Amino acid sequence: MSAPTLEVRNLKTHFFTRGGVVKAVDDVSFTVEAGKVLGLVGESGSGKTVTGFSILGLVDPPGRIAGGQILFKGRDLATLPEAEMRGLRGNRIAMIFQDPMMTLNPVLRIDTQMIETVQAHAKVSREEARQRARDALGQVGIPSPDERLKSYPHQFSGGMRQRVAIAIALLHKPDVIVADEPTTALDVTIQGQILAEAQKLCAQFGTALVWITHDLSVVAGLADDIAVMYAGKVVESGPVAQVLDAPLHPYTLGLIGSVPSRNHRGEPLRQIPGMTPSLLNLPAGCAFRSRCPRAEPGCAEPPPFAEYRPGQHARCIHPHQEAVAA
Amino acid sequence: MTAFLLRRLIQAAAVVLVMSLLVFLGVFAVGDPIEILISPEADQFERERAIKALGLDLPLWRQYLVFLGNALRGDLGRSFVFNEPALRLILDRMPATLELAVGATVAALIIGLPLGLYAGLKPNSPLSKGIMATSILGFSLPTFWVGLMLIMVFAVQLGWLPSTGRGETVTILGMRWSFLTRDGIAHLIMPALNLALFKISLVIRLTRAGVRETMLMDYVKFARAKGLSPARVTFVHVFKNILIPVVTVVGLEFGGTIAFSVVTESVFAWPGMGKLIIDSINVLDRPVMVAYLMMIVLLFITINLVVDITYSLLDPRVRLEGKS
Numbered sequence A: 001m002s003a004p005t006l007e008v009r010n011l012k013t014h015f016f017t018r019g020g021v022v023k024a025v026d027d028v029s030f031t032v033e034a035g036k037v038l039g040l041v042g043e044s045g046s047g048k049t050v051t052g053f054s055i056l057g058l059v060d061p062p063g064r065i066a067g068g069q070i071l072f073k074g075r076d077l078a079t080l081p082e083a084e085m086r087g088l089r090g091n092r093i094a095m096i097f098q099d100p101m102m103t104l105n106p107v108l109r110i111d112t113q114m115i116e117t118v119q120a121h122a123k124v125s126r127e128e129a130r131q132r133a134r135d136a137l138g139q140v141g142i143p144s145p146d147e148r149l150k151s152y153p154h155q156f157s158g159g160m161r162q163r164v165a166i167a168i169a170l171l172h173k174p175d176v177i178v179a180d181e182p183t184t185a186l187d188v189t190i191q192g193q194i195l196a197e198a199q200k201l202c203a204q205f206g207t208a209l210v211w212i213t214h215d216l217s218v219v220a221g222l223a224d225d226i227a228v229m230y231a232g233k234v235v236e237s238g239p240v241a242q243v244l245d246a247p248l249h250p251y252t253l254g255l256i257g258s259v260p261s262r263n264h265r266g267e268p269l270r271q272i273p274g275m276t277p278s279l280l281n282l283p284a285g286c287a288f289r290s291r292c293p294r295a296e297p298g299c300a301e302p303p304p305f306a307e308y309r310p311g312q313h314a315r316c317i318h319p320h321q322e323a324v325a326a
Numbered sequence B: 001m002t003a004f005l006l007r008r009l010i011q012a013a014a015v016v017l018v019m020s021l022l023v024f025l026g027v028f029a030v031g032d033p034i035e036i037l038i039s040p041e042a043d044q045f046e047r048e049r050a051i052k053a054l055g056l057d058l059p060l061w062r063q064y065l066v067f068l069g070n071a072l073r074g075d076l077g078r079s080f081v082f083n084e085p086a087l088r089l090i091l092d093r094m095p096a097t098l099e100l101a102v103g104a105t106v107a108a109l110i111i112g113l114p115l116g117l118y119a120g121l122k123p124n125s126p127l128s129k130g131i132m133a134t135s136i137l138g139f140s141l142p143t144f145w146v147g148l149m150l151i152m153v154f155a156v157q158l159g160w161l162p163s164t165g166r167g168e169t170v171t172i173l174g175m176r177w178s179f180l181t182r183d184g185i186a187h188l189i190m191p192a193l194n195l196a197l198f199k200i201s202l203v204i205r206l207t208r209a210g211v212r213e214t215m216l217m218d219y220v221k222f223a224r225a226k227g228l229s230p231a232r233v234t235f236v237h238v239f240k241n242i243l244i245p246v247v248t249v250v251g252l253e254f255g256g257t258i259a260f261s262v263v264t265e266s267v268f269a270w271p272g273m274g275k276l277i278i279d280s281i282n283v284l285d286r287p288v289m290v291a292y293l294m295m296i297v298l299l300f301i302t303i304n305l306v307v308d309i310t311y312s313l314l315d316p317r318v319r320l321e322g323k324s
Helices: A048-056 A082-088 A110-121 A126-139 A145-149 A158-170 A188-205 A216-222 A240-245 A250-258 B002-030 B033-037 B044-054 B060-072 B086-121 B126-140 B143-157 B182-215 B218-225 B230-260 B262-267 B273-282 B286-314
Strands: A006-017 A020-032 A037-041 A063-072 A093-096 A176-180 A208-213 A225-230 A233-239 A305-309 A312-315 B170-172 B175-177
Touching: A006 A048, A020 A037, A020 A048, A020 A063, A020 A208, A020 A225, A037 A048, A037 A216, A048 A063, A048 A093, A048 A176, A048 A208, A093 A158, A093 B218, A110 A126, A110 A145, A110 A158, A110 B230, A126 A145, A126 A158, A158 A188, A188 A208, A188 A216, A208 A216, A216 A240, A225 A240, A225 A250, A233 A240, A233 A250, B002 B060, B002 B286, B033 B044, B086 B126, B086 B175, B086 B182, B086 B230, B086 B262, B086 B273, B086 B286, B126 B182, B143 B182, B143 B262, B182 B230, B182 B262, B218 B230, B230 B273, B230 B286, B262 B273, B273 B286
Parallel strands: A020 A233, A037 A208, A037 A225, A093 A176, A176 A208
Antiparallel strands: A006 A020, A006 A063, A225 A233, A233 A312, A305 A312, B170 B175
16 A cells, blocks of 8 residues: 555644743654545644644744654655755645635735646646636636636635635645634635535645634534644544544543533533643643543553554543443 | 726815915914024115015914915925025935935835844744844944944045035936036945934844744645745745735835935035935925925825825735725
8 A cells, every 4th residue: 555645743843942842843744645524623722733743844933843753644744854845835835824814915816826836846837827717717607717716805705715725725736735723714605515515626626625623513514533632632533433432531421412412402511620731830740630520640651642442542541442322 | 996986086186275274374384584594784675675585574364375275386485595495495405315315215124124034934044043133233322323433434534435515416308417427426335324324224124023933834834834945935935924014114215315315414514415415404494395296195195105005015905996
């Protein structure tokens, strides 16, 4: 079997601040095959976005990749020189950002922003580049792309802007797309459309998709695999149906329990007690231990990331191996 | 766009009218020119004839209406001192001031933008810190002192540059310009630089602040995620966004420089409008003062209009519809 499209191995991205070392990403591993979708899930501040930026080599000082490997078709991106990385960025590996209102430059026309992307990686004429930009806009379902190319971002709605951003990401038919909560800022109806669009296009082009989100319902509908992050670490990973139906880690269970549902109408919403610990001074051992209902003295030792069921790993010494009623 | 321009034109006319009234009243309050203009030995008859000739015997409101009527025909009065049309006196000196102001503004942009950009992109480098520290000096050193120091060093000690006057000039369109001759440019360098010093500091600080703010924007990160070269990200994506505040401030500063570069013009004996207005105030040459201030009002109105139009070119979200 050939190497997977993207394999992240023990990635550590740390920020060296005056107050100390912030281990935003601390030992994250996952694999995404061509045409598959990985849902990267976690609360704000769990390191999802930094993981995404690490893959694209866009971590700004004082942060840097402090360890581990990011294997893209077998090449390690973590040690790739910036010039080569730039050749991959937007070309083989693209990213879609969270807030579509902020990702397009307000003072440049859509065609400028698309053509420059085409020409950054392909030696083609302006006319040819414009043609490709137009086709990409058509692909993501933007009506009358010729006219829209001449517009400025503020003339688009949020959903349309996100489509433009997706079109830009798709320009070079990349092998990997990192999508950082691309539907969080959108209406539910638009969210559904964008999800369907993303799914269709990835299947069509065989793109490996890393979908970063905190919304489990999105992951349930879209992803093949899931990796749950907490305080910079992947605490559980596995096939999406298996993890959501029978979570091993108490944190995953808590996340699933926090989703408001019709089954618990009238009851107070469930929540995970406490709050995410500061990344500056994480407790030794399991970082979730202070909020975990099953914590025991053994949790003060760092738990191993072990496979409890086929394909399903968890970083916990007392996982929920019994069947769980949601 | 046409509707916008028309609206602005009507607004401008109203502003000019109000300003003319204020200026006229203000100048009237400054003092009585008769005491200065007419020799103390003149007898009563001569005095009255002079007062009548200057039109100062009329009540204030009549004087204002006469002024307004003449102004509409393009006549802003005759100087009491030079006995020449005030407008011509001003226009004669305008090229000198204009080239000084343009020189200073261009220098501010050419020097200030790159330094500010560098300081914004590499905020922690020692050079950036040096640039920012020096810009504080640019803000706080008094213009006349810097001017004198420039003369001391470059004219007196080193003898590289001339210290007074405009040097050789060329006449184009009936106006004398010195920036077209080598000698003229040599004369222009020091006063323009002196005047530019404050502006350079201003542009550096504005640019740096803008760059620092813009670099954090998602669209800059997205531009990088598209695989664009750092040069393209900086000069297209960042630069165009920071120009808006820079254009505003430089526009207003440009107006201020034309109107009030009095100190520099005095230090370098530059025969510009600033020196003319100071001299006119000293001898209470009312028509020149009024004409000068009216010119300045027009100048600021024009500059503001140009700045507004530049906005709409820089930022597509600004539309000049004239609707509020």
